[in-house]
Amino acid sequence: MSRQFGLPDTGGTCTRACRGDYLADALLAGLARESSRRAYVYDGGVPLPERQLIARIRKMGGRKSLIGDDCAVLDPPRGHELLVTTDLCLEGVHFRRDWHPAQSVGHRCLARGLSDIAAMAGGPLACFLSLGLTAEIPQDWVDGFLAGFLGLAKKFRIPLAGGDTGESPHGVIADVMVVGSAPRGKAVRRSGAKPGDLIYVTGALGGSAATLGRLRARQARFSKSDPHFYPEPRIAIARKLRGVASSMIDLSDGLSTDLAHICEESGVGAEVEIATVPVAAGAMLEQALHGGEDYELLFTASEKKKLRAKMAGVSVRKIGRVTRDPRQMMWLRTPDGQRVPMPSGGWEHFGK
Numbered sequence: 001m002s003r004q005f006g007l008p009d010t011g012g013t014c015t016r017a018c019r020g021d022y023l024a025d026a027l028l029a030g031l032a033r034e035s036s037r038r039a040y041v042y043d044g045g046v047p048l049p050e051r052q053l054i055a056r057i058r059k060m061g062g063r064k065s066l067i068g069d070d071c072a073v074l075d076p077p078r079g080h081e082l083l084v085t086t087d088l089c090l091e092g093v094h095f096r097r098d099w100h101p102a103q104s105v106g107h108r109c110l111a112r113g114l115s116d117i118a119a120m121a122g123g124p125l126a127c128f129l130s131l132g133l134t135a136e137i138p139q140d141w142v143d144g145f146l147a148g149f150l151g152l153a154k155k156f157r158i159p160l161a162g163g164d165t166g167e168s169p170h171g172v173i174a175d176v177m178v179v180g181s182a183p184r185g186k187a188v189r190r191s192g193a194k195p196g197d198l199i200y201v202t203g204a205l206g207g208s209a210a211t212l213g214r215l216r217a218r219q220a221r222f223s224k225s226d227p228h229f230y231p232e233p234r235i236a237i238a239r240k241l242r243g244v245a246s247s248m249i250d251l252s253d254g255l256s257t258d259l260a261h262i263c264e265e266s267g268v269g270a271e272v273e274i275a276t277v278p279v280a281a282g283a284m285l286e287q288a289l290h291g292g293e294d295y296e297l298l299f300t301a302s303e304k305k306k307l308r309a310k311m312a313g314v315s316v317r318k319i320g321r322v323t324r325d326p327r328q329m330m331w332l333r334t335p336d337g338q339r340v341p342m343p344s345g346g347w348e349h350f351g352k
C-alpha cells in the first residue's frame with residue numbers, strides 16, 4: 001500500500017490509499033518503541049535539530065521509506081464539503097509548561113481544532129501541525145507533546161498529514177489545522193437560529209475555568225480525568241445534530257461570548273434561564289456563564305425537534321430560547337422570574 005508523509009515543508013501527503021490507514025497509530029507505536037530504547041533521546045535534553053526532529057517523527061512513524069511532498073492530497077467522501085479550521089496555541093497564553101504536562105498540551109492543541117469541526121456537525125479527515133520550539137526545550141517535552149497530540153488523532157482515526165517545524169525565540173508555538181467534511185449543505189452554521197428556537201448545551205460548563213482558577217491559586221492537581229487537561233471534542237453527538245440543530249458553535253470562549261456570536265450571526269436575541277445552566281462539579285455559575293475552554297456544543301433547534309436528554313453518551317440540556325430582537329440582546333431569567341441583561345464576559349484576545 002502506498003503511503004506518504006512529509007513534514008519538511010508546509011505540506012505533507014496523505015494519499016488516497018492512506019485514508020483509513022492511520023499514521024498516528026504507527027507514530028504512537030514508534031514513540032513507545034523509541035522511548036523504551038532511548039536511542040533517540042538527546043543527552044543534552046534540548047530539541048533535536050529540525051532535520052533530525054523530522055527524521056525522528058518519521059522514524060516514530062515506523063515508515064522509513066515514506067517520502068514527503070509539498071502538499072497533502074486529501075480525498076473527501078463523495079458528496080461532502082470540506083471544513084477547514086486553524087488554531088494557534090501559544091505558550092503563556094493557551095498553556096503553561098509549569099501547569100500543563102506536555103501530553104495535555106498536545107491533546108488540547110488538537111482538541112481545539114476537532115471541536116471546531118464538531119461545531120459544524122462535521123467529521124475530521126486529517127490534521128496538520130506546525131511547531132515552533134525554543135532552543136532549550138527538552139526533547140522529552142516534545143515527545144510528550146507528540147504523544148498527546150497523536151493519541152487524540154488516533155482516537156478520532158485521523159492522520160497527521162503534514163506540518164512544519166522551526167525555532168521560536170520565545171515560547172512554544174503550535175499552529176494546528178484540522179480538515180473535516182460534512183455532507184453538502186448539512187454543515188451547521190452560526191447563522192441559522194430563528195426566533196422561538198430553543199437553546200441547548202451539551203455536558204457541563206465552567207469546569208475548565210474552575211481548574212484554571214485553582215491552577216492560578218496553586219491549588220489544582222493534575223488529573224487525567226479533568227476535562228481542562230484532556231477536553232473531549234464532541235464529534236459523535238455533533239454528527240447526530242445534522243438536520244436537527246438550526247445553529248451551532250463550540251464553547252471555546254465561554255457561554256456568554258459564544259451565544260453572542262450566534263445572536264450576531266443569526267440577527268436574533270436570546271434568553272437563558274439561569275437555573276437550567278448545567279454547572280460542572282466544583283465550578284461556580286459565573287464560570288459556567290463566562291468561563292472558556294469547555295469545548296461543549298451550544299446549539300439551537302426548533303421547538304418541533306424532540307431531543308433526548310442524552311445523545312451519544314453526552315447530556316443535552318435546554319437552557320433557554322431564541323428571541324426576536326434586532327439589537328441582539330441576551331438576557332438571563334433568574335429563578336424568581338426577573339430578567340437581567342447577560343453581559344458577554346468570556347475570553348477575548350486583545351480584549352483586556
Ligand SMILES: [Mg+2]
Binds near residue numbers: 115249
Ligand atoms: Mg470554535
